[in-house]
Amino acid sequence: MTGASNDGSGTGSASGPARPAGQGSESGLAEFVRAQPRRLLLFALLMGTFAITAIMGAAAYRMDRAQRAAIDKALENYTSFASAEFANGITARVYWSLRDVFRPVAGPESFFSLPDDFQREIELRTGKPCARVSCEVPVALRPAVDSHSPVRRAESPTVDRMLLTSCVADCGVRNVARYFFRYHVATRQITLRRGSAPTPGAYAAKLTEMLAEKLDTAPDHQAFVSHRVLDLEGEPHMLVYITRRGAGTSATDVYGFAAAANAYTRAIAEPLYRDRPLLPVALVGRAPGDSLYSIIISDSAGRVYYRSPVQYASRYRGRVPIDPSLDPLTVELALRRETSDRLVMGGVPASRLPMITALFALASLLLVTVIYQLRREYRWVRTREDFVSGISHELRTPLAQIVLFSDLLRLGKISASDERLRAAEIVSEEARRLTMLVENLLRFSRGGAVQPEFHRQPVALGLMVRDTAQTFAPLVTAAGMSLEISVDDDLWTDADPQAVRQILLNLLDNAVKYGREGGIIGITAALRGETARIEVENEGAGVPLADRDRIWERFVRLPPHVNSSIAGSGIGLSVVRRLTDLHEGRAWVEDRDPSDPPGARFVVTLPGARRGQANRQ
Secondary structure (H helix, E strand, O other), rough: OOOOOOOOOOOOOOOOOOOOOOHHHHHHHHHHHOOOOOHHHHHHHHHHHHHHHHHHHHHHHHHHHHHHHHHHHHHHHHHHHHHHHHHHHHHHHHHHHHHHHHHOOOOOOOOHHHHHHHHHHHHHOOOOOOOOOOOOHHHHHHHHHHHHHHHHHOOOOOOOOHOOOOOOOOOOOHHHHEEEEEEEEEOOOEEEEEEEOOOOOOHHHHHHHHHHHHOOOOOOOOOOEEEEEEEEEEEEEEEEEEEEEEOOOOOEEEEEEEHHHHHHHHHHHHHHHHHHOOHHHHHOOOOOHHEEEEEEEEOOOEEEEEEEOOOOOOEEEEEEEOHHHHOEEEEEEEEHHHHHHHHHOOOOOOOOHHHHHHHHHHHHHHHHHHHHHHHHHHHHHHHHHHHHHHHHHHHHHHHHHHHHHHHHHHHHHOOOOHHHHHHHHHHHHHHHHHHHHHHHHHHHHHOOOOOOOOOOOEOOHHHHEEEEEHHHHHHHHHOEEEEEEEOOOOOEEEEHHHHHHHHHHHHHHHHHOOOOOOEEEEEEEEEEOOEEEEEEEEEOOOOOHOOOHHOOOOOOOHHHOOOOOOOOOOHHHHHHHHHHHHOEEEEEEOOOOOOOEEEEEEEEEEEEEOHHHHHOO
């Protein structure tokens, strides 16, 4: 049955008015909305609300992005500032930590040779640590510094002077030194003295070899002390030294020490990380550094020399180089998330993007809901129109036959007694079928809440199938098809006769409507175990597999036939399924046998079947 649909339950084949084939669902919906000013106003208001919501959401999103960008910029500036402060602190701490080591051997030109009162005065005047090269002696202090020059030591002290001087400021750096050395430039003689840190056995020999090859005595005007990383015993070591110069600029001696690079960097950086405030105290208080940020000191190759015990994963990280004297070391500082909240007044606000997205999604959902409801209402209105149009045609055919044969009988046009009896039977059958159709319509109009009147009794099912098919045969012939009947006349079952007749009429009517012209309509009834199997099939395109369950629903017509000239109310097959369920049977559709022409086969099974009335249980 070509695209079989849930059609009306009459036998009429008159064609009804068809919708234009080009009229799409979307254009129909637009006309439906325009036809009702109230619906149009509601739709316009909803679209306006959606547009305003979208505009406000976009503006809020831009504002949120701008605020986040400003906060990110401020926190990045705080991070860069803290990193630079830590780098400056490292430089100052290097000076003050090395002061007690190098002051006994420093030359007249070295900052290490200045007394502490000069150092402090210069720092107060310039606001910068005197360890920095940029910390030049102010003009007002130059006479005092110059007056101190004659008393500066001019001799070349021994390396032992570096070990004998007591610690005044910090012993942490001296304690990590493995060897102290003096390199006499003129004689190229190297003198070593063991430090406090434990030293491998071959360390002294390798250090002497490295010093002879790698030590740079050229003047460096950018650093008050020189640092150089060397690999000894497979471990990076920091070579820390100063160059003592004579009357001119030529070097006379080099004094320094060697220490494990990691231990030396830790001795310099860890106290500073723990104690020195790098961020505004008014915002973060005097909390220790390890609770505010984390530090990593590394070189340009990525080799890490110091890593703070606590590390924070943060998007706010600052990286700055340390003083040229510690080249190529850099400081990387990462803010803790809680620190970021304290640096911003009121804390870092949560992103409003989830709320904006939720509001926009809600507005979209409301719009989609309204459109869905309008489409649903449109489909129901269209279904109602199709139903009224189809049912009017379904009712017209039986009424026409009743009127026709009634007039023939009333006017005496039928003279033979057997013909008059046949005409009366047709009028009676069409009236009963019309009554059944009206009852079904009333039931479906109430949503199926009212059960149809149902009387189960023994029925000669084979004879009923044959008689119903023969009664329907003129309609099959009128449609240009032929009817083949194959039934077991001795087949009986317990059923409602009117309900079974309605099932047969609906199936035959559906087969005629969707069969091809010149095709064959076949109807069979046979016993299968204790079940009666009724089959009605036709030749056509059949029913798509995806629609074989949907066609049994009320008012369903498949798309190829909604706008066609085939009349139908969309309730015929639903009546079949409903009446079959009341008999505790089954109804389904399947393809015809592969050896037969294409088409569809509708199958109904009824329980409690038997052969002969005498065999009734």
